[in-house]
Amino acid sequence: MVAALVMTGCAHATIGLAELDHMRSTDGTRAGNDTAQRTIVAEVGECLDGDNPGPVECSDEHTVEVTKKGTLGSDLGSTEAGVPPGESTVFRAVFPRCRSAAAEYLGSASYDASTLGAWLVWADVKDWKAGHRWYRCGVAQLDGTGRPVARTGSIRDALAESFDRYRVCSATRPSAEVPETVPCSEPHMAEAVGVVNAGKADGPVPSEPEFDDKARTACGTKVHEFVGADRRDVAPSWRWPDETTWRIGFTNIMCYAETNQATTGSVRDIGTSPLPN
Incomplete structure (x- = not known):
């Protein structure tokens, strides 16, 4: 799911998040006769592709590069047991941090003037019910509609090195x-x-x-x-x-x-x- 927001009197601003029901990369470990599942989530400096938060090599095709990791806390307010908070609640609580992280990672606080933008993914419904509260901020290169484009290689400090390219x-x-x-x-x-x-x-x-x-x-x-x-x-x-x-x-x-x-x-x-x- 891509959340695209039009700014009144402002440039078409875009933000994004992975589709919540498909953000799982699991690794099965045998424990007796049961298989325990855990979600693997990319770390800072690693890359992910599409709506799967599991890490891929940044030298391979990917859509998002992780800039910050964190945990969704009690500041989001109370929610029904086992139900993640709504998108607007998460974005208001976390996305300003993602934007700050993007500026530092890309090497310019003016990145809104570029095709590079901040991105946010967080624990899906299954993870949330299991008690996991992770989120990951990232950066992506966006097309004219605000969707991330596949790319290879890191964009760390990309704007410090060549803003005109973006x-x-x-x-x-x-x-x-x-x-x-x-x-x-x-x-x-x-x-x-x-x-x-x-x-x-x-x-x-x-x-x-x-x-x-x-x-x-x-x-x-x-x-x-x-x-x-x-x-x-x-x-x-x-x-x-x-x-x-x-x-x-x-x-x-x-x-x-x-x-x-x-x-x-x-x-x-x-x-x-x-x-x-």
Whole structure:
């Protein structure tokens, strides 16, 4: 199951979790005439594929790389015996930690401006009934719909080494509609240039004027630094989160360099040169 959340006034934000009823990798150990089953879960730095939390080699095809492990605690509130808490409860309690772990693991707190995103899986119904409360945060490379794509190799520190390789572009104008993520090599109207943090998930959600006031100067500065000049054909635009996404850790404003015509190249450091074709 992929939970995709659209941020009001913000870039299409995506989060994900494995389908709860299929997240089991078991290892049978003989104990007398009974077979005891235990769930094997990937550790930090290991990889997993699809909705199975068991580790696979990161050099092989996989979808998620684990960044943090933990246990779901009593802070989730009371639930019916043997029944896992709802998705929204788990995400509000844990996903802000996953986002922090993703920033550290990827090497950039601005990873929302990239195709890399935080991911979360946790104990399925059978594990929960058996008393297991594990969760794993991870990072994944996402397609335009927010689903993880299969890849090989680790993405630890990937954004510190080459952010442009993963930078998000939009086929639509963020100033007018929800961004449509496309590869920056394809025709696009905007290029993500960074983020501006607007607060904390457990703090008050800014009003629209407060978001705008914070974004106007900060995104304008980021676009100027990204382009290398102030231009009439490249303008700053931004998107911000709604309350639902804010509460699970999406507290960034996304800043874009928006062009007045579609381009297949980057406006990074073009200065006063013509827009790339």
